[in-house]
Amino acid sequence: MATFYDISLSNLVLTYSIDQLEDEYDEQSAAIALKHWRMDGKRTVSMKDSLAELAGL
16 A cells, blocks of 8 residues: 555555555455456356355365
């Protein structure tokens, strides 16, 4: 996150709360996931298939 804000890690910790950083991380992660989903043709996977895949781990 310090790189994203272009500041040192110590300034990041002094300037932003953990809640603010978590919120920003969540927003960035969601934006990336949405971009990949759109690039993948908005393909979805059923919950049944997801659970079956996890069960095999």
